[in-house]
Amino acid sequence: MHCTIMKGLLLALLLISINALAHKPNEPTHQIYPEGDLALENGSVIKDFDLSYTTQGTLNADKSNAILMVTAIGGNHHRIDYLIGPGKALDTDKYFVICTDAIGNGLSTSPSNSKSQPNVSFPEFNMRDMVNSQHRLIADHFGIKKLVAVVGASMGGMQALQWAVSYPNAMQAIIPIIPLAKTHAWTTGVLEMLRQSIMTDPAYQGGKYDKPVEQGMRLWSGWLSGVIVRTPAYQDQLNATTEAEVEYLKKVQDSGWKRMDANDWIWQSRAYDRHDVGQTKGFNGDTAGALKSIKAKTLILAGTGDLLNPEADAKASAKLIPGAKYLAINDRLPMGHLSGAGATKDENEFQNKVIAEFLATLKK
Numbered sequence: 414m415h416c417t418i419m420k421g422l423l424l425a426l427l428l429i430s431i432n433a434l435a436h437k438p439n440e441p442t443h444q445i446y447p448e449g450d451l452a453l454e455n456g457s458v459i460k461d462f463d464l465s466y467t468t469q470g471t472l473n474a475d476k477s478n479a480i481l482m483v484t485a486i487g488g489n490h491h492r493i494d495y496l497i498g499p500g501k502a503l504d505t506d507k508y509f510v511i512c513t514d515a516i517g518n519g520l521s522t523s524p525s526n527s528k529s530q531p532n533v534s535f536p537e538f539n540m541r542d543m544v545n546s547q548h549r550l551i552a553d554h555f556g557i558k559k560l561v562a563v564v565g566a567s568m569g570g571m572q573a574l575q576w577a578v579s580y581p582n583a584m585q586a587i588i589p590i591i592p593l594a595k596t597h598a599w600t601t602g603v604l605e606m607l608r609q610s611i612m613t614d615p616a617y618q619g620g621k622y623d624k625p626v627e628q629g630m631r632l633w634s635g636w637l638s639g640v641i642v643r644t645p646a647y648q649d650q651l652n653a654t655t656e657a658e659v660e661y662l663k664k665v666q667d668s669g670w671k672r673m674d675a676n677d678w679i680w681q682s683r684a685y686d687r688h689d690v691g692q693t694k695g696f697n698g699d700t701a702g703a704l705k706s707i708k709a710k711t712l713i714l715a716g717t718g719d720l721l722n723p724e725a726d727a728k729a730s731a732k733l734i735p736g737a738k739y740l741a742i743n744d745r746l747p748m749g750h751l752s753g754a755g756a757t758k759d760e761n762e763f764q765n766k767v768i769a770e771f772l773a774t775l776k777k
Contacts, residue, residue, distance in 0.1 A: 441467040441512075443490075443520075446550050451522075457536035460529045464546050465520035466490060466513045469497060470505035476557045481584075482512040483547065483576070485567035486681050487637075487673045489514050493566055493590075495755025495764070502768035508561060513550065515543045515568065517681040525674035532676050533620035539687045540568070544575045548583070559583060561775065563709075564768075566590035566753035567722065568681070570713075571688050574730065577707040578690045585775050586710040588768055591742075591753035593722045594730045595689040595700045603641055603721060604682045607633050611675050626675045633678070634669035635662050642750040644718040650746070704733040711737035712771045714764060716752030717744050740767055 444466055451462035467490045472479060480503055484492040490512035497503045503510050514520040516538050524535035551557045563576045563584050570592025577587045593600065614629030616622055639662045640648075652658040691700030711734045715727035724741070731739035742752035743760045755761045 441469050443467055446554050448546060448549050451516075451542070451546055453536060453538050453542045455537065455539070457538075459516070459522055459536060459538070460527070462516075462522045462546065464513065464522075464550055465518075466511055466550060468509065468511050470507070470509045472509040472555070472557075476555065477559070478507065478561060479509045479511060479551070479555070479557050480561050481547065481551060481563045481576075482510060483543070483563060483565035483569040483572040484513065484515050484518065485565070485569050486515075486685055487518065487678055488567075488569070489518055489520055492569060493564065493755070495761050496564070496768060502765045502772065503564065504769070511551070511555070513547050515572070515681065516546060517677050517684070519674055519677050521546075523674070524676035524680050532622075535676070535680060537680060537683055539684050540572055540575050541579060541693065543684070544572055544579050547572075547576075548580060551583070559585065562586040562588055562772065564588040564590070565592075567592070567750065568685055570722075570753070571596075571685075574690055574704075574707075575688075575693070577709045577711070578693045578696075578703045581706065581708045584709050586712070586772070587707075588712045588714070588771065589727070589730075590714045590764070591716050591719060591722050591724075591727070591750055592713065592730070593688060593726045594704055595691065595726065596686055597723075597726065599723065600721060601686045604686055607636055607641075608679050608682060610636060611679060617675060620676055620679075622675065625671060627670060630670040630673070630675060631666045633675075634672075635666045638669050639665040641721050642754075644720070644747045644749040644751075646718070647746060647748050647751070701733050704730055705735065707734045707737075710771075710775065712768065713737060713739045714742050714753070714767070715739070716747070716749050717741050718747035718749045719752070721750040738771070 446464045448462045451459040497510055499506045517523045519525050524532050527535055563573045565573045570589030573587045573589040574592055574594050610632035611629035614626050616626045617629055652661050689700055690703040691698045693703055696703045713727050713731045715724040731737040752760055
């Protein structure tokens with residue numbers, strides 16, 4: 414049992430905090446959509462913006478079978494692979510699944526790869542900017558007028574909610590997994606301490622480093638992937654002794670610290686801080702009003718005991734969105750934020766089952 418859990422959690426670390434890895438022959442082709450200069454909500458511009466994405470399945474003749482996947486903070490287009498493929502919830506024998514990389518993840522244009530605006534000269538952005546860049550891909554590149562659904566976990570779930578507010582007629586449904594409609598003080602506090610863990614490393618050099626910020630990123634990896642995304646009860650089951658916990662955290666840090674560029678994560682985390690669907694144009698900061706405006710059929714899945722995106726926000730959102738359905742992913746053994754990572758057989762099967770059933774209720 415212990416070995417099974419350990420393997421699942423190490424897999425989850427790859428899903429939660431993974432950067433650009435070399436593509437394997439059996440993986441979908443990595444593609445780039447050049448969007449030119451991307452105007453941001455704050456008035457800044459990302460120059461020569463490229464949006465990274467992959468596709469699986471076949472787009473049908475009337476372009477009515479597309480599902481958009483949006484990714485988590487620090488994640489890439491593999492983030493919800495546990496839900497994508499033949500026979501899975503996002504069945505690629507039925508659907509054309511477009512998996513995007515968010516601004517700042519190291520694959521789409523980011524502080525780490527921008528030639529004209531590198532590192533600290535890269536403009537800060539928010540989640541509506543991410544959504545707007547994705548809408549260009551969907552509408553302008555693919556010519557898709559209406560998606561079947563927008564699906565994402567963590568920051569992906571937050572973008573899914575934003576999609577439904579910003580583009581209310583662009584999808585039949587949304588499936589936000591472990592989301593927030595608005596980032597509250599607790600989550601900002603967690604993200605700020607993670608940023609400080611990176612930025613106080615002398616190697617960070619005010620963001621103008623020329624080699625990986627190893628000690629800062631080790632602290633970041635241990636805190637985020639080893640502590641914050643799980644619950645005390647789940648950690649106790651995993652590691653019965655102090656020595657086992659310390660050994661496990663070292664493994665997390667060893668395997669995780671290189672997976673994200675420091676500035677990329679800091680810039681994405683600041684977008685996470687600013688998230689509030691109520692700040693969408695026309696809502697004047699009314700978060701509840703923005704949620705009430707959502708037309709898409711909604712299934713919200715959240716992780717009991719989530720220390721990063723507390724599930725109280727997801728529950729409140731489900732009550733405000735007309736007709737929304739809310740399900741806890743794992744009440745039996747609360748896993749917290751890790752619930753949205755496909756880390757264990759039970760929660761993987763649960764998500765695939767309920768999402769497939771939900772999609773089956775949509776109009777063909």
